[in-house]
Amino acid sequence: MSSTGHAALPVPALARRSPALKGRVRVPGDKSVSHRSLIFGALTIGETRISGLLEGEDVLNTAKACAALGADVERVGEGEWRVHGLGVGGLRAPEGVLDFGNAGTGSRLMMGMVAGNPITATFDGDASLRRRPMRRILDPLEQMGVEVVEAAEGGRLPLTLKGPQELVPITYESPVASAQIKSAVLLAGLGAPGETTVIEKEASRDHTERMLTHFGAEVTVEPYGEHGRKVTLKGRPELKPAPIRVPADPSSAAFPLVAALIVPGSEVVIEGVMTNPLRTGLLITLKEMGADISFENERVEGGESVADIRVRASALTGVSVPAERAPSMIDEYPVLAVAAAFASGETRMNGLSELRVKESDRLAAVADGLAQAGAAYRIEGDDLIVTGAGGAAGGGTVATHMDHRIAMSFLVMGLATDKPLKVDDISFIATSFPTFLPQMRGLGALIDSEAVAG
Ligand SMILES: O=C(O)C1=C[C@@H](OP(=O)(O)O)[C@@H](O)[C@H](O)C1
Ligand SMILES: C=C(OP(=O)(O)O)C(=O)O
Structure with a gap:
């Protein structure tokens, strides 16, 4: 193995x-909802109960990464999980490399999640994930004040990020319709004071927006152009645990x-x-x-x-x-x-x-x-x-x-x-x-x- x-x-x-x-x-x-339920659980103080979690390798790697950042992640039955999180801004520096295996979603969303914490973390994955573009995430995160300490050629994995003491909220117009880009910026925006906005010309899946609302954050979604959306998040909310059925x-x-x-x-x-x-x-x-x-x-x-x-x-x-x-x-x-x-x-x-x-x-x-x-x-x-x-x-x-x-x-x-x-x-x-x-x-x-x- x-x-x-x-x-x-x-x-x-x-x-x-x-x-x-x-x-x-x-x-x-659902894989998208499963990754996000663990991530939001880790950003919430108190117990998040998840049922129907996808127990596939991609999601299990996200669970391990959340645990490495200090969350208490426990499997209590088939598809039944409990997460005790640390709150927005409360993540701890991981001891080892965060290995996301084959998963674009896990690695990209968690880069955003880590950004709002003054910690250093290294992200890696398998040969397929090492070939995939990460600049699309690093660009907005750098605008918010995150330091890319080290990255492979073209901003690829393995790469190391350092979150600043004070993140800058931004308005980001995404060059591609990608829920991973949108979600990474919004997850980072949780840790920034003020409003973080993402504009996408074509609407991508909205599970992050839905989950932010479900956990008590303030999010507004407006139409943008013919097919797009403008999503605005009020930073530094106190997320409240909420059960999730995937x-x-x-x-x-x-x-x-x-x-x-x-x-x-x-x-x-x-x-x-x-x-x-x-x-x-x-x-x-x-x-x-x-x-x-x-x-x-x-x-x-x-x-x-x-x-x-x-x-x-x-x-x-x-x-x-x-x-x-x-x-x-x-x-x-x-x-x-x-x-x-x-x-x-x-x-x-x-x-x-x-x-x-x-x-x-x-x-x-x-x-x-x-x-x-x-x-x-x-x-x-x-x-x-x-x-x-x-x-x-x-x-x-x-x-x-x-x-x-x-x-x-x-x-x-x-x-x-x-x-x-x-x-x-x-x-x-x-x-x-x-x-x-x-x-x-x-x-x-x-x-x-x-x-x-x-
Ligand atoms: O946000 C997500 O959960 C996902 C977004 C999509 O990727 P992009 O954001 O790169 O389009 C999709 O291909 C992937 O399987 C899951
Ligand atoms: C593109 C996919 O996933 P990811 O980007 O998370 O690797 C997929 O599951 O088809």
Whole structure:
């Protein structure tokens, strides 16, 4: 095992043409909400109780980092956690390096969290995370007075930050629509006197804003331009502990959902999935393509809208996905590309530049995967165009490049290709969806692997 928990050697898997998928499944808790619930718990004096926490490697690394900064973080049952925090500005200097493994969210949000404390902390991660851009976080934090003591070339990990005695509140217009940038600045803003404002031209997921309000901070959100938002936080609040129930992750639900659409005769219900409108771009797109998807038992749980999603195998037609929809489905493009190969006609996914800086260069990884599966595609600038043929031959081996979503997307594809599809390494699936294999097999998916069942 590596320091971050997944197997050191690659674990290949083979997906085979499967019979109709049937049944009900509840995928694990939302990754974004899980990271944030631990972080807010650590910034709150008193006990924060969390249920339904995603116990994937990414989130477990955030839990360890919160503990290293002095919070008391305890697992009391399956998905049940308690955090006793230290209050805004109360974090302690960690003794060792904070290792975030594969997680952009954990590392970037916690850079913001640390900024408001006069401490020095070193951030690191695996080879994938070390390649990802961190300047986008360091730029606003430096404006607020944080010192970047040391960083690898291009402001990458490993890097060391030193929080100032007195942080400066700023108004920051984010150059990219990124909830990680917005959240890092707002988390830093907790420790600054006065108001910190983040402006984004396209609205990104709003879990940080919701959680700030849930924990008693003063936050105002105003529309900005056609699709954007202006978020303002009043600094130095006293956060009050509040229980958190983590809804099922729509980004994980996307895998059984697309599998059910492309495996003939399937009918699957995915329970308790978060339907926050800033996360539903994939569902909107698939419905436009003709997918038979319906919401049942719609309700509000822990401040987020959720529903049971019923999905039946469907004949899909290609569509054009507008660039402004990207933030609401940013992690879902790899699996949308798979659905698009099973559609008839062209699906054009516009404005995917951010996919190049995820756990892998997802634009390149998806293109290579489609080629391995015999599906037709082309890339024009930052757009991916898949020419659907109602199916694909399969037969190749997909390189996952340390990227969980590439691994899961192409295992889903192999459930409906003519020949089996191999994926070279599924070990990173444990970062976000540790129960993927047993849950997919429970629906009838034929996936062979020597991996220990999760
Ligand atoms: O804030 C978050 O929880 C996330 C934001 C997105 O990243 P960006 O902010 O880089 O778009 C997304 O890709 C990631 O999986 C989770
Ligand atoms: C991009 C992702 O996560 P992160 O940025 O946290 O690594 C993801 O889960 O697809």
